[in-house]
Amino acid sequence: MVNRTASAHKGIPTTENPRERPQVNTRTTGKGSGHPPKKLSPLDEWKAGREKAIGNPDWYIYDNTIRKLVSEINRHLSTSKNIEKYKPLDWKLIKAMIWTETGAAVTAWKTRPIQIGNTGDEGIKEVVIPARPRKYNIIIPKTWNTYLINKTDLIRSNPEYNIRAG
Incomplete structure (x- = not known):
């Protein structure tokens, strides 16, 4: 039996897997970049809060x-x-x-x-x-x-x- 992830299915590029994408590009924003972090949309902020809770x-x-x-x-x-x-x-x-x-x-x-x-x-x-x-x-x-x-x-x-x- 082959285990597949959502990104492994035909027609879904790996870039479409939201868990693998960072919310903020740390090279151009945030700590150490000299730029403030980008403001997330309300939906992305909600998603980020849910992601942080995993394992809590x-x-x-x-x-x-x-x-x-x-x-x-x-x-x-x-x-x-x-x-x-x-x-x-x-x-x-x-x-x-x-x-x-x-x-x-x-x-x-x-x-x-x-x-x-x-x-x-x-x-x-x-x-x-x-x-x-x-x-x-x-x-x-x-x-x-x-x-x-x-x-x-x-x-x-x-x-x-x-x-x-x-």
């Missing part, structure tokens, strides 16, 4: 929490009368969503990994105000209400509560 041990700190919460959701949804032929949710998909929201190299990763409860976030009201109709009850287990209703401070400071709210 913080990337793995929520794996068990995410697995546990996804298992609870899967158990709840697999017994729901409202969903036919339920396919279990993969915890890695949720991890990818969380990583996309924050990223392990960002300070908010320690308290608000999925960014629920940021200043100006109106979405938090959907999960913490008891008088609001619970639109999400069909999706999340009822036991989660104890982690959500009137728990604004915990959602903003405790990663597990933040992930549940997200």
Whole structure:
């Protein structure tokens, strides 16, 4: 069996592999060149942040929490009368969503990994105000209400509560 990388496929030049391309030409910009580093586009800045996080041990700190919460959701949804032929949710998909929201190299990763409860976030009201109709009850287990209703401070400071709210 032959292992191939994306750059080894026919028609894709090796220059198209973004992991192998430096973000900044260090010979003409940055440290020692006399020129400031080139400003990255917002997308390239986001990509560079994700690249930096690879190998960072913080990337793995929520794996068990995410697995546990996804298992609870899967158990709840697999017994729901409202969903036919339920396919279990993969915890890695949720991890990818969380990583996309924050990223392990960002300070908010320690308290608000999925960014629920940021200043100006109106979405938090959907999960913490008891008088609001619970639109999400069909999706999340009822036991989660104890982690959500009137728990604004915990959602903003405790990663597990933040992930549940997200």
